[in-house]
Amino acid sequence: MKTKTLSTANFSRRSFLKSLGFGAATAIGLPAVMQNVSAAELPHIIVVGGGFAGATAAKYLQMWGGIGVQVTLIEPNENYVSPILSNLVLNGQKTIDSLTFGYQDHQNRGVRILHTSVSSIDKNNQTVALSNGQAFSYDRLILAPGIEFDFVAGHDENKVPHAWKAGVQTNLLKTQLDSLPAGGSFVLTIPAAPYRCPPGPYERACVVADQLNNVRGLGASVTVLDENPNFTVEAETFAAQFARYGIAYIPNARVTSVNSEAKSLTYSVNGGAEQMLSASVLNVIPNQKAGQIIFDAGLNSGNWAPVNPLNYESTLASNIYVIGDSQGTGQPKAGHIGNSEAKVCADAVLRSLSGLAPDPAPKTNSACYSPVSRTEATWLTAVYEFNASTGQMQLVSTENYPYASAPSTRNYGDMFNWAGNLFDDTFG
């Protein structure tokens, strides 16, 4: 399996670096272990996006493919900030630094890291163009770009944070919450499903309510506008927690506009007349869709990328695979299952490079621990299997997701063990 001949196919790595304009002061960390491997002779797999799905794919491709593949991970940022556990930044239990991961272990494994972005994909010639105009050829391309937001009229995320991509946004929301006055109000909006991390918004409402009223004693009101008809997951658990905290819950509420200066919004319940709501702190989580690169490359059907769940190959383009939040299999969008999909994809890609069919019966799993206070957490989990008759992934059990019967301090501790191993399995 040869990489297609391109002007860049026979580059020496040194000259390629020079052509990119990287000098000594901006060394991008290509591992020394790569220096004697001829990139043009190895099957080349490019992974775009270094979140839970992309980072896992790159790691397992190199781990399972060994020296027989060259893996390149293209991720604009030098570090990734985990949304998982990031609601605990809002109540001071975690810091952004403690949720930040780099790609050093990937480099040590032999993965080439490029901190740049892809400007376009040529599906026919199997090349990606980088934002600087250079091109890479690929034998297999795995896209893991995460989510993008649907714009809401008047919404300026620098004033009204979504905090649904962790880091600057999380800290902005924390800063605003820290200055929320006594008797103030917090309003959170929940997007229509599917969106990243189904329990996450409910978790956030609980954690913030606990912090504002039980820790700081502010007597603040907390209101949740949910575009969905009910809690999308763990309904009994979160309903009970909302009652415990006195959180006002308004389902079927679609946000129609935001006044980012005034921190107010208009919304409509079941398509009814618009109503206005103001808040001391407004947290609007917009509706979501696949990463922009999916649309740019014509790999979407509606808002998401259709794929064959046996290998995550796009049904619209050969040798391009989509994993993580952007994929449209109906499996949830979250870090744990992004990691899970990545392994199925990595195995299938390596098989295909050796002329083998994918595993005919892959399974994926999803799990999430959600804090609901500074000491308690709940969990849900699920296993998915391939249904050969429908060609889709389905829950092994026809029951709903199993989930904890009630939050507990035990779960709270387990949450850190779960997340710690998940972080290490992805970035370590």
Added chain:
Amino acid sequence: MARLIKHSKISKKSVLLSAIPVVVLMAGCGGGGGDSTVDSAPTTTTTQTVAVTGTVPGTIIQAYCSNGSNPSVSSVLNGTDQHPFTLNVPVSVDCRIAMVTNEGTVNQVITNLTFNGNPVINLQQPLDLAYIPLPMSPDEAVDLNNDGFADMDISVASDSVSYANTLNYTPVNGRLLASQCFQCHGTNGRSVNGWDSILGESYSEILEELNEYPVTHIMGAQAVGYTVAERQALAAYLSGISGSDSDYEYDERDDESEYDRDDDLEEDDYDDDDSYDHDDEDDDHDDDESDD
């Protein structure tokens, strides 16, 4: 979790942070990881290993092998400038070897070794690298290609090294299924925190654990998703993994008081023991422990 922070930028703060996880990660090898005693090695040894020995300045030596194992070892401080180490890597498996000097300081340097110009070593017999004069600070590092990693080339006897620049991927029965256990139990079943490692457990132990939890427990809720044949396949694969952490040796640099594993967790009330309490049938993890 501070130990998992990994930054690639060379700032003082980020270097300090980036090195902590390397040390503590290994401190968590081999089982619980939450205590300060030396963990016993896994008992499963179906994969033979071969020793790579040598001496270095104070160093962590890690291998990244194509069978998924990640053996690592710290050199032994012996009062000299040349600290001996023995790293056991799997026989006839492609491995990369990286060394980290001055881990946890502003002078941390990562050196990936190459062997006769090759980045990969594949050993059928023991290999003595003798003394490796690793750079001890970024200023000492030779980095002709400006890639942020010190250049290093080690000459070894050619009959001990092989290298095939081809992909010959052979799916391993049970591996893909087993890899879906790693989100919670660590890569290759090696937990980096208070949860049980699967690594080192026997086939029957793994099967027993898959069978013993009710679906109201998160482990049971996962286990019901797998058929008997699937459980047997993944257990067979997991019980066959070795070479991942049997080589770790503690020394004073790994004192957990220096790198507090859970300094930001604030979970004083959390029982860090085995979360699954196999012997306690009355333990209901879902009981309401609410204190509000």
